[in-house]
Each structure stands twice: as C-alpha cells, then as structure tokens.
Amino acid sequence: MDLLKRSIAPILPDAWKAIDAEAKRVLQLNLAGRKVVDFKGPFGWKFAAVNTGRLAMLPSGPIADVASGVRTVQPVVEMRTPFVLDIMELDTVARGADDPKLDPVIRAAERIARAEDTAIFYGYEAGGIQGLVSASPHAAVVVGAAADWPRGIVRAKEALRSAGVGGPYALACGRKAYDELASESEDGGYPLRKHIERNVLEGPIIWAPAVVDGAVLLSTRGGDFELTVGQDLSIGYAFHDRTAVELYLTETFTFRVLEPTAALLIKRS
C-alpha cells in the first residue's frame, strides 16, 4: 500500500476505473498550463525539491578564512482537495450502471486544475512559486474591443520578438476572452478564433479558465517555463462511514520561470 491507500477504500475496481476516468477527462480539459509549459517528471512521492544550481552565501563561515553558502532548492508543493462520493451510487457501477453520479469528482478535478494553473500563471507565494504573468517584465497590451484582438496579438508577439523570444507562440485565454474569440467573426464572417490561430498567432489558442484578466501570449519553444511534478495527479482514500467515502485529488509540484520575458499579458478593457 502506498500513500494513496486506495486498496483499503470500500470501492470496487470498476468504480475506481469510472472515478479515475472521469477525473482524467476533466483534468485534461481544464489543465491549461501543461499545454504550454515544459513538463519534468513525474518523479514520485519521494521527490522533494528542484535543484536550482544556486548558492546562497552565508555571512560568515564556521571558522575564520572559510567561506560557506547553502545550496538553494525549490521545494515541491503538495496539494490535496477532498470530495465525497455515495457508496451505494458507486456500487451501481458493479451492477452495470454506466452513468454513475460523479459530480464531486468533476468539481474536485476543476479545483485542483485551477490551483495548479493559478500557480503557473499568477504564482503561489506561500509555496515559493512565481507565476509567468507575475514574472513578466512586459507592460500588458490592452485590447479595447473584440475586433482589436488580432492587432493586440501582433503587438504582443512583436514585444516578445523584440526581447529575443522566438516562437512558436500560444495564447492562453481566460473564459471571457475565449468566449469572445469563439463567438466573434471577422467582417467576412470567418470565425475570429480560427483567423487568429491560422493567420495571426500561427499557434494554438488554449482555453485557460485560471487566466482572469484577458489572455496570456507565451512562447512554447521550450526552456522558458518549467513545471516539475513529483507525484502526478492522483486520487487517494481518506475515510468512509456507512454511506459515503471521502477521497481526495492530490499532486506534488512546483513551477519555475526560467525566462521571464517569454510571456506577456493581453488585457481586455
């Protein structure tokens, strides 16, 4: 048995499969950061920190004429979000039900995806994580109307290029920005999102619900942003009573911005 303690949960294998499949489906839909940043791992539960290669010098050594410093590392953050499922409902899977009610799984998957992406885009100071938007030295490009998105993206690409950041690029769009791009059309009726992807961005537009103030243009060439995962997203068992079982979604990870100039916020005014 490992930390997840799944083997002692009162859940049949088929029900576990249904829970895992639902969580995976929602996570793959909601996780936006993983679609645009480099991924390292998974390294398992025992992985504790990323070596930064840096040394923090101490003001004095243990004795005279001996300098010393402490190696700096970036520890992984362990996140966990609980959810409760009805045991009788889970047992319906064993009786052949193919539509078990797994709404709590969906909500938990959305929560942990939002937590990971918030840390990636905006940082998580208490966990020692700086986000790629927070780290960006570029002034945000402001888009005043739906029709201005192409021009705004061109300006943002130009800003990255001027900073020496090459493509390919991707655009991570918050809900409102994504909806706007998906619903608007050019004068000729061609969908704005497709026009931008093919002719302006020359890269993918990603649905990124964690982005709250517009969209983020970033390079996906590699080497700029690094998500390091110890234990990848997993479902574990907490406890149960006669009618319900509490499970949780968990992961350990940290995120590093290696090249702050490789991302730029595009705000919708």
Add this chain to the structure above:
Amino acid sequence: MGSENLHEAAEALSSETKDTHRAITSLVEELEAIDWYNQRAEACTDADLRAILVHNRDEEGEHAMMMLEWLRRKNPLFEATVRTYLQSTGPITEVEKQMKAEGEGGEAPDASGSPPSLGIGSLKIETSSKG
C-alpha cells in the same frame, strides 16, 4: 544489403520498425563481441595482447549500453522494463512484485490493481510555427 534478418518483407515494415531492427541487431553484435573478447582475453598468453583485448571488450560494453539507451528512448517496451529492472536491488525475480507493492516512481499499479497516478503528465501542444 543492410540486414538479411528481416522476418517480413521490407516494404511491409515502417521505418520505425526497421530502425528498431537495426538497433537490436547492433546490440546483439555488441554483446557477442563482448563475449568473444572476454574469452580471447582469458585464453591468450601474451599480457600486452590481453590488455588490448580487455580494452576492446570494455569499449564494446559502452557501445552496447548506448544502443540499449537508444532503444529505451524510442520504444515504450524497453522504457518500461529498463525502469523496472536496471539499477534495482534485491532478487531480480522479485523486482517487479516489489515495484508494484511500493508504487515506485508513481507509475506502477497499487495493491488494488489501479494506477496510483492518473497518468496525466505533459499535455504540451507541439507546434511547428516559428512565429
């Protein structure tokens, strides 16, 4: 002729399968060479010749491991088995069972037979545009 050991018509095989065949054939040849040099070094009577044969044998060991690493990077079967068995400790026949029990690396099934992680990993979208 590249190889006479294909078991199916070359036209019926993908370039990946043919490259894997080349790598496996090369690995077999390197391992055979280690065996041959090893025997010759042990049997020969001249110390200088033995030193050369031992040197050559050790070089073949490097070649074999480079080939094995290529196969590991390209082939999921090698990737999974290399991770399980190489650099393990304890009885080799128990390694797989031990891995399953401990869930090492976060990828092996747990006691319930389910994977401990959901296997999400990287979702990075590869694009070729240079913008």
